[in-house]
Amino acid sequence: MSGxxxxxxxxxxxxxxxxxxxxxxxxxxxxxxxxxxxxxRAVDGVSLDxxxxxxxGIVGESGSGxxxxxxxxxxxxGRRGVEVGGSVEFDGADLLHMPEDELRAVRGREIAMxxxxxxxxxxxxxxxxxxxxxxxxxxxxxxxxxxxDRAAELLQSVGIGDSLRRLRSxxxxxxGGMRQRVMIAMALxxxxxxxxxxxxxxALDVTISAQILELLRLLVAETQTALVLITHDLGVxxxxxxxxxxxxxxxxxxxxxxxxxFAEPQHPYTTGLLASVPRMDQPRGNPLLPIPGSPSDxxxxxxxCAFAPRCTRRVPESVGCPPPLLHVGxxxxxxxxxxxxxxxxx
Amino acid sequence: xxxxxxxxxxxxxxxKRGIVLxxxxxxxRAVDGVDLAxxxxxxxGIVGESGCGxxxxxxxxxQLEPVTAxxxxxxxxxxxxxxxxxxxxxRRRMQMVFQxxxxxxxxxxxxxxxxxxxxxxxxxKGPYDKRVRELLDLVGLPSSAASRYPHEFSGGQxxxxxxxxxxxxxxxxxxxxxxxxxxxxxxxxxxxxxxxxLQERLSLTYLVIAHDLAVVRxxxxxxxxxxxxxxxxxxxxxxxxxxxxxxxxxxxxxxxxIPDPEVEDRRERVLLRGDLPSAADPPxxxxxxxxCPYRQPTRxxxxxxxxxxxxxxxxxxxxxxxxxxxxSGQLRPASSxxxxxxxxG
Numbered sequence: 292m293s294g295x296x297x298x299x300x301x302x303x304x305x306x307x308x309x310x311x312x313x314x315x316x317x318x319x320x321x322x323x324x325x326x327x328x329x330x331x332r333a334v335d336g337v338s339l340d341x342x343x344x345x346x347x348g349i350v351g352e353s354g355s356g357x358x359x360x361x362x363x364x365x366x367x368x369g370r371r372g373v374e375v376g377g378s379v380e381f382d383g384a385d386l387l388h389m390p391e392d393e394l395r396a397v398r399g400r401e402i403a404m405x406x407x408x409x410x411x412x413x414x415x416x417x418x419x420x421x422x423x424x425x426x427x428x429x430x431x432x433x434x435x436x437x438x439x440d441r442a443a444e445l446l447q448s449v450g451i452g453d454s455l456r457r458l459r460s461x462x463x464x465x466x467g468g469m470r471q472r473v474m475i476a477m478a479l480x481x482x483x484x485x486x487x488x489x490x491x492x493x494a495l496d497v498t499i500s501a502q503i504l505e506l507l508r509l510l511v512a513e514t515q516t517a518l519v520l521i522t523h524d525l526g527v528x529x530x531x532x533x534x535x536x537x538x539x540x541x542x543x544x545x546x547x548x549x550x551x552x553f554a555e556p557q558h559p560y561t562t563g564l565l566a567s568v569p570r571m572d573q574p575r576g577n578p579l580l581p582i583p584g585s586p587s588d589x590x591x592x593x594x595x596c597a598f599a600p601r602c603t604r605r606v607p608e609s610v611g612c613p614p615p616l617l618h619v620g621x622x623x624x625x626x627x628x629x630x631x632x633x634x635x636x637x
Numbered sequence: 638x639x640x641x642x643x644x645x646x647x648x649x650x651x652x653k654r655g656i657v658l659x660x661x662x663x664x665x666r667a668v669d670g671v672d673l674a675x676x677x678x679x680x681x682g683i684v685g686e687s688g689c690g691x692x693x694x695x696x697x698x699x700q701l702e703p704v705t706a707x708x709x710x711x712x713x714x715x716x717x718x719x720x721x722x723x724x725x726x727x728r729r730r731m732q733m734v735f736q737x738x739x740x741x742x743x744x745x746x747x748x749x750x751x752x753x754x755x756x757x758x759x760x761x762k763g764p765y766d767k768r769v770r771e772l773l774d775l776v777g778l779p780s781s782a783a784s785r786y787p788h789e790f791s792g793g794q795x796x797x798x799x800x801x802x803x804x805x806x807x808x809x810x811x812x813x814x815x816x817x818x819x820x821x822x823x824x825x826x827x828x829x830x831x832x833x834x835l836q837e838r839l840s841l842t843y844l845v846i847a848h849d850l851a852v853v854r855x856x857x858x859x860x861x862x863x864x865x866x867x868x869x870x871x872x873x874x875x876x877x878x879x880x881x882x883x884x885x886x887x888x889x890x891x892x893x894x895i896p897d898p899e900v901e902d903r904r905e906r907v908l909l910r911g912d913l914p915s916a917a918d919p920p921x922x923x924x925x926x927x928x929c930p931y932r933q934p935t936r937x938x939x940x941x942x943x944x945x946x947x948x949x950x951x952x953x954x955x956x957x958x959x960x961x962x963x964x965s966g967q968l969r970p971a972s973s974x975x976x977x978x979x980x981x982g
Contacts, residue, residue: 497892523822
């Protein structure tokens with residue numbers, strides 16, 4: 292399992308799919324720099340594949356680079372002080388080097404994104420209807436009543452009743468769950484082939500969150516849309532995703548089909564996360580085993596494992612050279628882990 | 638005698654119209670008739686979704702919110718009847734831990750100053766250095782933290798400072814409002830464990846308010862579930878997951894994702910329709926009837942259910958007319974039309 296020091300070990304690609312993936316991210320690197328400060332590498336060599344009709348989860352805490360990964364892949368980070376390396380291919384087209392107007396067309400029509408806080412993603416001075424018809428006019432060439440009727444249909448499809456009247460509402464007149472539904476309706480306006488949902492339910496109450504997740508689940512099942520779900524909640528991942536990537540400090544540290552990940556987690560960070568959240572379905576007396584330290588106690592990947600300062604399974608080999616992401620067991624199992632001293636299977 | 642006893646507590650916020658001739662046109666019934674009791678050394682968890690009134694309830698118990706009706710008795714004394722000086726003395730015995738430690742700590746105050754302020758305010762004589770070191774030690778921070786400022790700490794450490802401030806006056810009751818929800822997942826367990834440890838060492842009584850049922854269940858002996866200003870169910874923590882009785886509790890529990898695919902794939906979800914109704918105009922009869930999948934004609938719409946112990950479930954209390962029938966499976970939930978068909982191309 293341990294890579295020889297001095298020999299460059301190349302990471303395996305997690306979630307590699309048979310046939311052509313819809314989204315193919317290779318060695319994505321994002322570096323932020325400001326004039327007088329040191330640079331920060333937010334994403335550090337992330338590779339992953341997303342197949343049509345599949346749901347891929349990216350799990351991590353704040354600062355793990357999970358959101359920056361998706362923003363960089365879609366060219367949404369801006370240019371000043373940001374350096375993006377690697378490659379991102381959507382259906383064979385290179386997104387990172389695409390002219391801005393072409394990229395904008397792909398983003399509107401083929402790829403859609405929903406964010407955590409719908410209030411800051413919706414325009415407060417336009418009605419919901421106007422915001423949806425705008426998309427339909429721009430990308431679908433629908434006009435007037437046609438666009439309005441289609442917008443009403445979209446609202447209906449995400450479970451908003453009385454949709455013709457709702458089209459005339461402003462965002463502030465809607466509840467949080469309703470706003471997130473509007474965001475999803477807007478994302479679906481062009482029947483995208485890829486939907487990226489960044490913490491779509493974190494700002495919502497549990498019962499509303501369950502409604503939204505059910506909606507996304509049905510959407511994937513019925514339309515073969517590929518879904519990338521970015522979240523910090525392992526519970527959400529367990530019920531939704533086909534493949535899960537766990538990120539820590541900018542890199543994927545473990546990646547596996549969801550059943551394998553939860554049945555045999557191998558990275559100490561993954562097992563640490565699982566042991567630190569109380570579970571509703573287990574007896575109450577079980578003590579919580581927190582991960583010591585905080586996410587800011589980190590080591591640059593170039594000097595070894597970033598998780599080593601907080602890791603209880605740290606060995607001398609954890610520090611020195613960066614651990615590679617390698618297969619656990621057979622390749623067919625698609626279970627990869629970046630650790631020199633992984634947790635043995637139960 | 639319970640350390641804390643709340644009877645018929647109501648907190649209504651008036652809705653005003655007009656600028657010159659201001660008049661009250663209604664009220665937001667944030668807390669609307671709550672009864673609860675917490676025994677010394679125990680932990681009562683209060684859960685509910687945003688807008689259910691749980692934070693207002695916590696603040697009203699500490700007399701930080703004007704009480705419209707009802708009583709809050711602490712150690713047998715009705716807090717509303719206390720004179721200001723007596724109330725001030727009483728405040729030493731009950732303290733609060735807030736959700737966001739960055740917002741509740743003054744950025745220009747060093748930790749030593751934050752921790753000695755309650756001592757100074759309540760007339761303890763200085764120097765406070767020894768007590769500050771003691772407090773830091775209790776919450777697991779190094780004594781060097783005393784000279785540092787809130788921004789120099791991580792979220793988890795800041796919450797430790799917030800907790801140290803709350804225990805500075807050796808209180809008996811601590812009201813913790815969402816004590817871990819602003820923290821990263823890997824840090825939450827540290828703070829939960831600290832709260833448990835302190836409870837044991839200092840024999841504290843806790844009222845923990847949170848929306849995360851899994852966390853609340855972990856630290857609480859009993860749990861009260863709130864919906865739209867009222868308590869709909871109270872149960873020992875062990876029983877609540879095993880046999881929730883109120884339809885709202887059932888839906889709430891089934892909505893919580895569990896980090897285990899085997900469990901997730903087998904679960905039966907009870908999805909609720911729509912959103913929380915307005916607390917300014919709560920539904921008639923049972924407040925939950927507009928979203929309840931078990932709603933029965935007329936009685937649920939007309940008659941307000943009282944919190945009662947249903948037959949065969951000693952130790953639990955539920956405010957539902959049909960709790961027994963729901964528990965026995967005699968009533969089945971109506972399937973909820975949460976999602977319509979997906980859009981076609």
